[in-house]
Amino acid sequence: MSKKKIIIIGGGAAGFFCAANLDESKFYVTILEQNSDVLQKVKISGGGRCNVSHACFDPKELVQYYPRGNKELVSVFHKFQPGDTMEWFEQRNVPLKIEADQRMFPESNSSQTIIDTLTKEVQEKNFDIVTKSVVLKIEPQENQYLITTNTTTYVADEVVYTTGSSPKSLNLIQEMGHTIVKPVPSLFTFNIKNDTLKDLMGTSFPNAEVSIPKLKMEESGPMLITHWGLSGPAILKISAWKARALAELQYKFEIVVNFLGIDMEDAAELFKSYRSENPKKTIGSSKIFDVTTRFWHRILWLSKIDLEKNISNISGQELEKILIHLCENKMQVSGKSTYKDEFVTAGGVELKEIDFKTMKSKILPNFYLAGEVLNIDAVTGGFNFQACWSEAWLIAQDLNLQQS
Structure with missing residues (x-):
């Protein structure tokens, strides 16, 4: 079976975690990031220590921390929750510790540990990471997408859209037919x-x-x-x-x-x-x-x-x-x-337009969305990252299964 081409748009937590869980024998993967550095929010989170998640292991209890997305995330967290996040990092020799307020951090107390783990995982799979790559247009072709950036054009069999909540990325997805709940600041x-x-x-x-x-x-x-x-x-x-x-x-x-x-x-x-x-x-x-x-x-x-x-x-x-x-x-x-750096918005892609079993778009074929581009957000304490890890993991599982 020939390898499929996956383009992940957005080199943040959700984009990288998705790539890190994809089967490299089945896919060619390219991550496109518009900034010069990837994983910028991971770097500054928790005062540079990276608040990876929160020690709440019951999905029904966990969703209570999400003002938007709490109903939809129940099924997502049943498949991948903070305990799974701990295990995933521990398997890669990055133990997480639980602090008195239940927030989870790497034992190293440095967000760089998390960044290094994610980038190493992606690089070892020989996936491409392209920075300073601004996506200008996404055009559906027959069973594929044509993605035009400021430097080149890519063809994708599957698109994973993990851009965060920037107005440009929301406009782009709106032009493709998705409904956008107008973003307003949160936190x-x-x-x-x-x-x-x-x-x-x-x-x-x-x-x-x-x-x-x-x-x-x-x-x-x-x-x-x-x-x-x-x-x-x-x-x-x-x-x-x-x-x-x-x-x-x-x-x-x-x-x-x-x-x-x-x-x-x-x-x-x-x-x-x-x-x-x-x-x-x-x-x-x-x-x-x-x-x-x-x-x-x-x-x-x-x-x-x-x-x-x-x-x-x-x-x-x-x-x-x-x-x-x-x-x-x-x-x-x-x-x-x-907080400009840890900026969180309420708003984004309308949740009714997403299949939360797989994080697939109900509007666009072979198109997945995860992270802050969706109308999902949480209170402070590692919950926003946990939503990213869980959603991205689901996407990777669905793609890996499709190709088996």
Whole structure:
């Protein structure tokens, strides 16, 4: 049987993982990447350590982390899930470790390990990797595709489209007949100008709660004050789940922040029991809540309470002010900041047009799609990569079986 020609458009996580799992005795494979480097998102993920996946091994539980694509991914994860990802890398002498927050990283703590493993796997199969190759046109021919790039033309028996969510790549696939759900940013930080946060960049809160009353949405988790406003998992999660609604609000809305992550009544009890045990302390030197001294002093300043005031002399009214600033702090969000490098979008190819048993297009013959080009995205923590690995693995299995 003659070897088939496969062109993989996009040299990111999904494209490379698909190639790494293809049978080289059956295919000629060429990966086309428009940038000068492949696997760029893998390189910068997790602060350069590469957050490969997440230690959640039950597909039904795993899909709960995907605001878009959760129904479709159940069957995909039943065939290839984080446990399989661990095994795949371990078989290639790249053990993954699970951190306390369940995120998975290579034991080397370097994304280069993951990049080297994927590129080595592809090169050992003698597949071609062509960088600085911009796809301009894809034309269906009889049982094949003609792919025109900025430098040359390729003929493909099968196309694997793993371009990410760039507008150009979405336009190209739309021109070929696929429906595109308009992309909007997901996973972004909130820009806030508020005296509570001013000059406190880097201050973090392990168990904050954030709600958007207008959207009846609440999230909890670690939170961080940044130069622009607020970030951290609690903020990023809420931005992912409400990506479309927040775009409609043009990123202007009110949030209510509970820096402590406990009820106001419980906070009041903590305060009172601390006061009865430390009646002689000044309010400024009192360590009552799990917050930094600088932040505590800011709360007292906002509440117009002198730091030298004795804790026993704090009135009920003053305590209420403190607790409102800590547990029910209302702030206006005036915009968003996206991590340019780890940019994730909600939107992409309409999921009804994909067969999730194989990741094949229902619109175009012999055409597969995977990764961020699809209207699938997840919260932060290794989930977006896991979707790429699983979808790409399915494509490779389907192609390998077809040719057997």
